[in-house]
Amino acid sequence: xxxxxxxxxRLSLLLAFGLPAMxxxxxxxxxxxxVVIITWDxxxxxxxxxxxxxxxxxxxxxxxxxxxxxxxxxxxTRGLTGPALASMLTGAYPRDHKVRLCNTVxxxxxxxxxxxxxxxxxxxxxxxxCQLMDVGIDERVCTSAREYExxxxxxxDADLETALLDELDRLGSRERMFLWLHLAEPHTPFEVVDGWxxxxxxxxxxxxxxxxxxxxxxxxxxxxxxxxxxxxxxLEAVYASQIRETDGRVGRVLDKLRDLGRYDDAVxxxxxxxxxxxxxxNDYFFHGCSPYNSxxxxxxxxxxxxxxxxxxxxxxWVSTADVAPTVVELAGAFEWEGQPxxxxxxDTMGTGQEQDVPVYxxxxxxxxxxxxxxxxxxxxxxxxxxxxxxxETLGGSYNxxxxxxxxxxxxxxxxxxxxxxxxxxxxxxxxxxxxxxxDSTWVSETTDPGNPLVTACLDGGR
Numbered sequence: 001x002x003x004x005x006x007x008x009x010r011l012s013l014l015l016a017f018g019l020p021a022m023x024x025x026x027x028x029x030x031x032x033x034x035v036v037i038i039t040w041d042x043x044x045x046x047x048x049x050x051x052x053x054x055x056x057x058x059x060x061x062x063x064x065x066x067x068x069x070x071x072x073x074x075x076x077t078r079g080l081t082g083p084a085l086a087s088m089l090t091g092a093y094p095r096d097h098k099v100r101l102c103n104t105v106x107x108x109x110x111x112x113x114x115x116x117x118x119x120x121x122x123x124x125x126x127x128x129x130c131q132l133m134d135v136g137i138d139e140r141v142c143t144s145a146r147e148y149e150x151x152x153x154x155x156x157d158a159d160l161e162t163a164l165l166d167e168l169d170r171l172g173s174r175e176r177m178f179l180w181l182h183l184a185e186p187h188t189p190f191e192v193v194d195g196w197x198x199x200x201x202x203x204x205x206x207x208x209x210x211x212x213x214x215x216x217x218x219x220x221x222x223x224x225x226x227x228x229x230x231x232x233x234x235l236e237a238v239y240a241s242q243i244r245e246t247d248g249r250v251g252r253v254l255d256k257l258r259d260l261g262r263y264d265d266a267v268x269x270x271x272x273x274x275x276x277x278x279x280x281x282n283d284y285f286f287h288g289c290s291p292y293n294s295x296x297x298x299x300x301x302x303x304x305x306x307x308x309x310x311x312x313x314x315x316x317w318v319s320t321a322d323v324a325p326t327v328v329e330l331a332g333a334f335e336w337e338g339q340p341x342x343x344x345x346x347d348t349m350g351t352g353q354e355q356d357v358p359v360y361x362x363x364x365x366x367x368x369x370x371x372x373x374x375x376x377x378x379x380x381x382x383x384x385x386x387x388x389x390x391x392e393t394l395g396g397s398y399n400x401x402x403x404x405x406x407x408x409x410x411x412x413x414x415x416x417x418x419x420x421x422x423x424x425x426x427x428x429x430x431x432x433x434x435x436x437x438x439d440s441t442w443v444s445e446t447t448d449p450g451n452p453l454v455t456a457c458l459d460g461g462r
Contacts, residue, residue: 031332060251316354381452
């Protein structure tokens with residue numbers, strides 16, 4: 001049984017209570033009547049493109065990409081769903097919207113409130129982080145609510161798909177629509193999707209790894225193995241089967257929009273909250289511990305007929321904090337003023353000129369990083385990170401270096417740490433990152449002086 005639909009607070013109430021807001025001004029020229037954002041949870045972008053095997057995991061999404069501007073190097077602001085999606089919705093970094101962990105609400109206005117205030121029917125369908133739909137959504141279904149505790153993530157996604165397709169049928173033909181759909185798979189547990197797994201792994205798997213068994217993956221993470229090449233290929237085939245199933249869900253939603261005449265003028269955005277480590281670094285699966293691009297590098301695409309170049313790919317690095325202002329500009333229904341961080345990517349799409357602007361991310365409050373001009377620099381005030389799965393419950397830590405520098409052109413897998421080796425970019429990137437950390441309150445006025453990252457930046461000089 002689906003949860004009851006909820007009509008939450010409007011933007012005007014947020015403003016009345018003085019919460020930080022970004023002002024949206026109506027435009028004289030009407031924009032798109034249909035704005036659709038589809039996000040997936042925990043997608044490793046390497047496997048999104050089929051991995052080393054070249055598997056065909058996203059035929060439906062590839063068709064969407066052919067009509068879109070694609071940004072394959074988008075840096076998520078944090079490798080956790082709550083903070084990452086809050087950044088996508090508000091156009092801000094976690095230190096600004098105040099969502100550092102999951103299950104909290106951004107301390108500023110986001111896309112649903114803005115579109116709600118400007119007369120759009122706002123729909124939210126999510127398999128995770130229900131609280132992010134508590135403001136500005138006219139109708140919502142969240143399958144991570146208590147009613148669904150016994151359901152698998154696959155079933156939660158299936159229920160979302162059914163509920164959304166039904167709701168689209170009920171939507172008035174003249175109603176303007178803002179839709180946000182967040183799907184759970186391929187998030188753990190890594191469960192075999194019958195039919196698709198056999199396509200990606202036609203040979204019989206002879207090993208003993210059960211990809212859906214988190215305890216077995218914990219043992220590999222905590223004890224360093226065993227994990228053979230055949231185990232890896234098996235797990236990645238399972239993961240690819242989950243991606244392929246979710247690709248089908250996206251295709252069916254887009255087909256429904258076409259059937260209802262809502263697709264031709266629609267702004268359609270597709271992206272991920274964060275990635276997933278699949279044994280690429282530190283014998284690790286999952287995402288919360290990792291500051292590496294298996295988790296930080298996500299993909300976003302933007303379809304806006306008459307505005308974005310069809311089938312264009314933009315290789316420059318951008319941020320998930322850029323998504324919200326881009327959506328507002330592409331939709332064209334109003335202008336968003338006072339945006340604190342994110343930059344609209346519309347000009348990049350129109351001119352092809354990549355932005356020469358650093359993008360930032362964090363891993364908890366003790367680690368921050370910057371990506372600029374194909375180099376990535378990380379500072380960890382605490383190198384023994386424990387506030388992540390599985391270490392937060394089972395002990396041990398995910399260990400990193402105090403500083404890390406990677407040349408992403410020659411070393412895209414981030415295997416060769418150049419920090420401390422005299423690279424000319426290191427001093428500039430350190431200054432750039434620490435200036436960003438120190439230019440406003442990092443955690444709070446009372447805890448900043450004792451924060452290990454703040455201390456590391458102060459000790460290193462600005």
